[in-house]
Amino acid sequence: MKASDVKKGNVVEYNGAVYQVRDIDRSSPQGRGGNVRFRFVMYSVPGGNKADASFDADDTLAEVELLRRQATYSYRDGEAFVFLDDEDYTPYMLDADVVGDDAGYIVDDLAGCHVQIIDDQPVGLQLPQTVAMEVVDTPPELKGGTATKRPKPAKLSTGLEIMVPEYIATGERVLVNTTSGEFSGRAD
Numbered sequence: 001m002k003a004s005d006v007k008k009g010n011v012v013e014y015n016g017a018v019y020q021v022r023d024i025d026r027s028s029p030q031g032r033g034g035n036v037r038f039r040f041v042m043y044s045v046p047g048g049n050k051a052d053a054s055f056d057a058d059d060t061l062a063e064v065e066l067l068r069r070q071a072t073y074s075y076r077d078g079e080a081f082v083f084l085d086d087e088d089y090t091p092y093m094l095d096a097d098v099v100g101d102d103a104g105y106i107v108d109d110l111a112g113c114h115v116q117i118i119d120d121q122p123v124g125l126q127l128p129q130t131v132a133m134e135v136v137d138t139p140p141e142l143k144g145g146t147a148t149k150r151p152k153p154a155k156l157s158t159g160l161e162i163m164v165p166e167y168i169a170t171g172e173r174v175l176v177n178t179t180s181g182e183f184s185g186r187a188d
Contacts, residue, residue, distance in 0.1 A: 001063050003038045003055035008179075009126050011045060011116065013062040014053060018045045020116075020124050022100065043098075045123040067117040068126070073110040081106060083115050083125075092122040104160035105131045105178045127178040132187035133157055134173050141166050151183075 006012065011020050019042035027037045036057045043050055055061070071083035071092060079096040081103070092115045096103060105127055112128035138154035151163035154174075162176060164183045173187035 001061060002057065003040075003059045003061060004036070004057040006038070006040065006061060009116075009124065011064045011066050011118070011124065012042070013064055014042065014051070018064050018118065019043060019051060020045050045118060064118065066123070068114045069117060071113050071115045073106050073108070073113060081125075083113060083122075085115075086111075092117075094122055094125055098123070099125055102127055102178070104156075104158050105133075105176065107131060107133055107158060129179070130175040130177055130184050132173050133160070133176055135164065135168060135170055138164060138168060138170050141169065 001012075006021055006024065008021055008024060011018060013019075021040050021042050023041035025039040027039070029035070029037075037054055038057065039052065039054045041050065041052055069090075069092070070086045072086060074082045074084045074091070076082070077093065080093045081096070081099050083092045083094065084090070085092065094115070099106070102125060110128075110131060114126040115122050116124035116126065133156040135154045136157055139152055150166055152166055153161055154164040154168060155161050156174075156176070160176070160181075162181060162183055164174060168174060168186075175184040175187050176182070177184045
C-alpha cells in the first residue's frame, strides 16, 4: 500500500520488522514542485519499541495480515486490560503501553472494540468511533449564556478531560469521538 493510504492502527512491515502505526504527521512543502511527506510514529509488534520514519506519498509499504476479533472490555488486571472475544469468549490481555492514550476511552463493558492479532498474540486495539461516558465534573451553566457557543471543560469518569457545550451538566452521559477526543453529542 502507498504511504498516503496508511491510517492509524494499520500494521506494516518496515526494515524487516512488523510495526503498528500510532500517529501520522503530514507535511506539504511550500512553493512549487514539493512532494507531500508523511512521518509515521510506529511501535514494533510485539515488543512496543518506538520507531519514527518518513515517507513520500508514493512510497510503498507492505501491509501485514492480521486477524481482527470483535471483543468487549471485561476488566483490568494490574496494568493490563482484558477483553473477551464476542464469539468464543477467549480472553485477550493487552498491556497498558499497547493501549496507550486509548485507555482514557475504555469504560466498563465497552463493546464494539476490535483486538488485532498476529500469530495468536494480541498486538493492538481499535476502539469504536464513539464512546458514551459520564461527566463527573463540569462548571455550571452561566445564565443567559445560551446565545453564544462557549465550550467549557468537563472531566469524564475515566479521568479524561474534554470541552463540552455549556448546556451539559455534571452527571450527564456524553458521546466522545475516540479519534479526535471531541464531544459528539449527548448519549442515551
